[in-house]
């Protein structure tokens with residue numbers, strides 16, 4: 001596909017402006033996401049991380065700027081073309097956003113029916129596959145969201161996000177509300193899936209452990225734009241006061257120490 005080459009950014013934002021009435025959230029914001037990377041968006045509360053994620057996936061239309069995904073200008077695509085692009089990504093919202101009246105398996109089947117028009121046993125089979133991929137036991141498929149723990153809900157939401165074999169997975173605060181062990185397991189699942197399935201991950205997080213352990217790059221939102229993008233080591237060299245406080249503060253140091261200990265234990 002033209003402009004969809006392996007070297008092109010898989011997501012390319014240029015000059016994004018978002019405002020709600022007089023409140024400007026983003027102004028002249030640029031960001032490139034590379035194919036196959038795990039990139040995290042961080043920033044203080046209210047800097048517009050969720051708004052930016054929602055803007056990329058079309059739930060919020062920016063006042064200005066361009067958004068290319070898979071090399072396509074998605075703000076100006078005809079509806080049908082746009083739907084085709086949407087089939088190539090999956091989204092895990094913060095609360096899982098599962099339909100409470102449907103079982104886990106039925107939740108996963110929603111996009112399969114809606115986008116692919118699948119019917120019959122094929123639906124069951126694909127749902128079972130995604131349940132396994134998300135690290136859930138097979139019996140989870142028959143359960144309703146209210147019967148699941150927080151960690152299982154996240155996995156069920158992930159299973160649904162994976163329904164259409166996405167090339168990009170968007171995750172909004174994937175480890176929020178999980179205990180540290182559950183959060184670490186979820187981080188590991190994302191990293192393993194990226195390595196095996198090969199998708200790109202764009203996530204919004206406050207979790208310094210996630211940043212230290214699984215992210216290839218970090219984009220810092222502030223001053224209404226992406227102030228810096230780089231690796232964790234790049235972040236440690238920044239002088240912006242918020243970035244210094246965030247990454248060199250006690251929680252940042254603890255996350256980096258934990259990662260250093262984990263790396264030391266890992267065989268070469």
Ligand SMILES: Nc1ncnc2c1ncn2[C@@H]1O[C@H](COP(=O)(O)OP(=O)(O)OP(=O)(O)O)[C@@H](O)[C@H]1O
Nearest residue numbers: 020025043044045046047048049050051052204206
């Ligand atoms: N639909 C909307 N209408 C009006 N204002 C909105 C809307 N959505 C978001 N905002 C405002 O935009 C700002 C950014 O919100 P957003 O949820 O993106 O922040 P965030 O960086 O994700 O914050 P947090 O880390 O606290 O989750 C906030 O001030 C919020 O009130």
